[in-house]
Amino acid sequence: MDRIQSDIAKAKGLGSAHHGAEHWMAQRLTALANIPLIIWFIYSVMHLRGVNQSEFVLWLAEPVNAVLTILLILNISYHAVLGSQVIVEDYISCKVLRMAKLIGQKLFFIAFSVACIFSVLTIAL
Amino acid sequence: MLVMTTDSKRPLSPHLQVYRLPMTALMSISHRASGAVLVVGTVMAGLWLITAAFAPAYFDMIMALANTPIGTIVMFGFSFALYYHMCNGIRHMFWDLGFLFKLKNAAIANWVVLLSAAALTSMTWWCACAWQG
Numbered sequence: 689m690d691r692i693q694s695d696i697a698k699a700k701g702l703g704s705a706h707h708g709a710e711h712w713m714a715q716r717l718t719a720l721a722n723i724p725l726i727i728w729f730i731y732s733v734m735h736l737r738g739v740n741q742s743e744f745v746l747w748l749a750e751p752v753n754a755v756l757t758i759l760l761i762l763n764i765s766y767h768a769v770l771g772s773q774v775i776v777e778d779y780i781s782c783k784v785l786r787m788a789k790l791i792g793q794k795l796f797f798i799a800f801s802v803a804c805i806f807s808v809l810t811i812a813l
Numbered sequence: 814m815l816v817m818t819t820d821s822k823r824p825l826s827p828h829l830q831v832y833r834l835p836m837t838a839l840m841s842i843s844h845r846a847s848g849a850v851l852v853v854g855t856v857m858a859g860l861w862l863i864t865a866a867f868a869p870a871y872f873d874m875i876m877a878l879a880n881t882p883i884g885t886i887v888m889f890g891f892s893f894a895l896y897y898h899m900c901n902g903i904r905h906m907f908w909d910l911g912f913l914f915k916l917k918n919a920a921i922a923n924w925v926v927l928l929s930a931a932a933l934t935s936m937t938w939w940c941a942c943a944w945q946g
Binding site: 723740741742757806 | 856872
């Protein structure tokens, strides 16, 4: 991540958060990847309107749909962790509460994405 | 940590309560707000997915709820938040590349983002209704 840090930033050493440049870059990369994934997702949901569970399972069992859904889950979860981290850092001034929220939402999104991916695999495999 | 002292005679900066935010600032805070809305929407979509694998009866219940008037309003709001966040996110990428910083260009971009999000939302719902027959 040296390339996107300025010379003065390198000379002064790391900022207070120690990982600002990576956070910034990861947020942009996941945002970029989200654009095609979200367009595909909306298009799919439009077609999935009114389906029952067995019709949905047939759709998700298609390899292309399963792979894209897993990519979407990973990408959105990562982007959501980065975004909600900034919100908590900006508005919660109590250090203990802030740390608890930051840890809590990271663990939540890991559990959430693993549960979602496991569901996709259960249906698709 | 900055400490505010009440005995200071120095003028205060305008507070949010009395300061009318310019449109660019409103668009900026809306980006964050829509992001927060999308986190809630993502968790709901995730539950939908999980029920498809492990609780088929709940899946059908969620589908029925989504088709009620309130469910449709929620889905409509979610789709607009999604398109708004996407369009404004693309504007953020232009900012990252050094474009759209002039006041006039930023003001035009406000409306481009807002109208694009509105157009995409309308188009999506128009198609969704047409496809359903």
